[in-house]
Structures are given as structure tokens and as C-alpha cells.
Amino acid sequence: MKPRAVLVAAALPALFMAAAPQAQAQEYDAPRARQDWVLNCMGCHTADGSGIPGKVPALRNSLGHFVSLPQGRQFVMRVPGAANSALNDAELANVLNWLLATMNEQSRPASFKPYTAEEIAAHRRPALTDVARTRMKLVKELQENGVDAVPEHY
Numbered sequence: 001m002k003p004r005a006v007l008v009a010a011a012l013p014a015l016f017m018a019a020a021p022q023a024q025a026q027e028y029d030a031p032r033a034r035q036d037w038v039l040n041c042m043g044c045h046t047a048d049g050s051g052i053p054g055k056v057p058a059l060r061n062s063l064g065h066f067v068s069l070p071q072g073r074q075f076v077m078r079v080p081g082a083a084n085s086a087l088n089d090a091e092l093a094n095v096l097n098w099l100l101a102t103m104n105e106q107s108r109p110a111s112f113k114p115y116t117a118e119e120i121a122a123h124r125r126p127a128l129t130d131v132a133r134t135r136m137k138l139v140k141e142l143q144e145n146g147v148d149a150v151p152e153h154y
């Protein structure tokens, strides 16, 4: 083998490994998610998901922690802004998976399984009427698990 051929052969496995995370990223359609986000969520949650202090919670980082709890996984789709949005089940799943992959990649558990349209259809309704109380319970549960990264008040 010429040295160059050896180099290419050595680089091949690295190429495949680099491709693997991209295969995982197919769990959402980014252009569609971005568009649905802009039209349905961003107006309140702000462009980068930081929220508005005292009014609208941030969707950065905290969602990854919420989905680590079974009830938290449902909480995320059952808040009125998500549950009652104009998005259909597949679109809502897509936006949530995109949010979790792009704004919550540090906090979401390695075992996270993407939302599916079926899961959203089964649990999004009824929308929560006691968001604050449900959220506080989840934040306490996270704190008991040693996670204090989700603010009690936003």
C-alpha cells in the first residue's frame, strides 16, 4: 500500500464514527421545528429560549432535567402553551425533540428517547390547569435527586 492509501484506510473508521451522531439527529426535522417554534412558541419564550424573567420560563437546560422524570416528560407537553398549540401531535413531538437536542443537549439524560406522535397524542390532553403546583413538585423531586439546576421561580 502506498502511504496515502494507508492514511485513507486509517481515516475511514473515524469517518463512520463522526457520522453516527448525525444518524441520531434524524430524530427531528430541524427546518420544520425551527419554523413551528418561530410561529408558535418563540413569541413568548424568546428567540433563544431564555424566556422572560418573572413571566415566561426559559426552555433552555431545564427541559432536559424535566424529561428525566416520567411525570416531567408529560409535564413538558401538557403545559397549556404546548398542549393547546395549533401544532398537531407529530409537529409538537418534532419541536420538543428539537428543543431537547439544540437547547438542552447538556441536561437531557443519555437514555432520553425522542417523543413520538403517538406518545404526544396519548398524553397531551387535558392540558395542565395547575402548572405551578405540578412544576414545584417536579423541581422538588429533581432536588431530591441532586439536581438543583432548575429554578423554582422563573
Ligand code: HEC
Pocket: 037, 040, 041, 042, 043, 044, 045, 055, 056, 057, 058, 059, 062, 063, 075, 076, 077, 079, 080, 081, 082, 085, 087, 095, 096, 131, 135
Ligand atoms: C402565549 C405565550 C406562550 C406561548 C405561545 C407558548 N408558551 Fe410555553 N409557557 C408560557 C408560560 C407563561 C409558561 C409558564 C407556565 C404557564 O403559566 O403556563 C410556559 C411554560 C412552558 C413550559 C414549561 C417550562 C417550565 O420550566 O416550567 C414548556 C415546556 C413550554 N412552555 C413549551 C412551549 C412550547 C413548546 C410552545 C410552542 C408550541 C409554547 N410553550 C408556547 C407561555 C407560552
